[in-house]
Amino acid sequence: MSTQSASSAPQLTSPTEDDAARQYGAVLFFSDFDDPVTWGDALKENIPGLDFRVYPDVGNPDDIRHVLAWKPAPGFFEPFKNIAQVINLGAGIDLLVGRNDLPDVPISRLSDPGMIALMRSYVLFSVIRYARNIPEFEQAKRRREWQYIHPRPLHRIKVGVLGLGHLGGAVASGLAAAGFDVRGWDHADKTIDGVKTFGASKRDAFLSDVEILVNMMPHTKHTEKLIDKTVFDALPRGAKFVNASRGPVVDEPALVEALRSGHLGGATLDVFWVEPLPQDHPFWGMENVLITPHLASITVPEAAARDVAESIRRVSAGGEPLHRADTRRGY
Incomplete structure (x- = not known):
């Protein structure tokens, strides 16, 4: 002892x-x-x-x-x-x-997990806002008008996710789990449960019937202005656009023109070429654009x-x- x-x-x-x-x-x-x-x-x-x-x-x-x-x-x-x-x-x-x-x-x-959850929640909010016609109800409220729009089943609403990397893949999975008809595109071949995926050569086929397009592409020298007039033109008229990734991936003048012409019905934008967004930027004056200050995921x-x-x-x-x-x- x-x-x-x-x-x-x-x-x-x-x-x-x-x-x-x-x-x-x-x-x-x-x-x-x-x-x-x-x-x-x-x-x-x-x-x-x-x-x-x-x-x-x-x-x-x-x-x-x-x-x-x-x-x-x-x-x-x-x-x-x-x-x-x-x-x-x-x-x-x-x-x-x-x-x-x-x-x-x-x-x-x-x-x-916190970063992924925040990004998924931002994109879900943005997509559901369009899927449930919330912008139309916001406009009707300003007119003091009771406007009924019959809801569409979520599985009939086609949502496309550009970029299926770490965050993009999680976003696509989250949208599919919410009940949307989700398809995704990436340079590399990807497989995600519940998501119809398209490879690099199938971009136009991917875009042709997407009603709500979500950008999740990273910013590299190869993706700068990747989303340009050809992308917007390939979408059905009236499609909506969500950018929660990086501003320089999008050709902003082409996006402005697509919104002004009505080919795009609306956009939810969290990231921009110049941040904070300059006060004289056309986006500020567009009724069909929702702007958030780069906070989709922190x-x-x-x-x-x-x-x-x-x-x-x-x-x-x-x-x-x-x-x-x-x-x-x-x-």
Whole structure:
């Protein structure tokens, strides 16, 4: 039987900040849109003692090993010579590709259930708003007019999703689960339960009977202005358009013309070429356009921090991060 006193027994201690700094280095956070306090608290719950710094309070730039950033300006990365990875505080990495201030390190995108749920909810709202004739009822209300429009069964309403990647695939599945007739198009062949999919060569067949078109394509040099006059012309007259992905994927003058001509019956737009949207932009004056300020999907730190912490551990141990993006493809 041991006679060792409680006072002389080995004591278990929590990791100190010095321990975490030696193991992981410092994490630098930069975003004009996300809350650094919430992010810092969430990461420290997963890695106690983590050295979490918020730009511009960088401290010694040589300490920085991991960067969490959203829309860093050109030249942002130049002072940091020991970066091991960059984690983009969002899904699209287009502003991190082809930079001359960023060394060849892994770039990851966030992937958390909260982000997916928010995107799915935004698109469902937008599609259901058109499917249930809500814009017409909004106009009737302004006229003080009781206007009845007989509802159509959801399974007869054809919704098309352009882009079936991480978020686009989840959106298509969510629309199908809600009861819509969903079809999807992507450059690569995809298979999604409940969704009729079309490959790269079948774009016109995909568009020909879509009543509500949802853009979920990433922004790359290959997708810029991908949705142009030819796309809008291929849709049935009166079709609706939802853009919840990236503004530059859409040829805005072509969209304005399609809306003015009546070929498109309406649009719900969350993203634009220039943000905030300039006050003199034609979209503001269009009754058939709903504008939201780039909020279709935001990161939920409490959920995303688990993956970010795991990526910090993996890269610090010489491994690969979670959700690494393919910078050659741009997503």
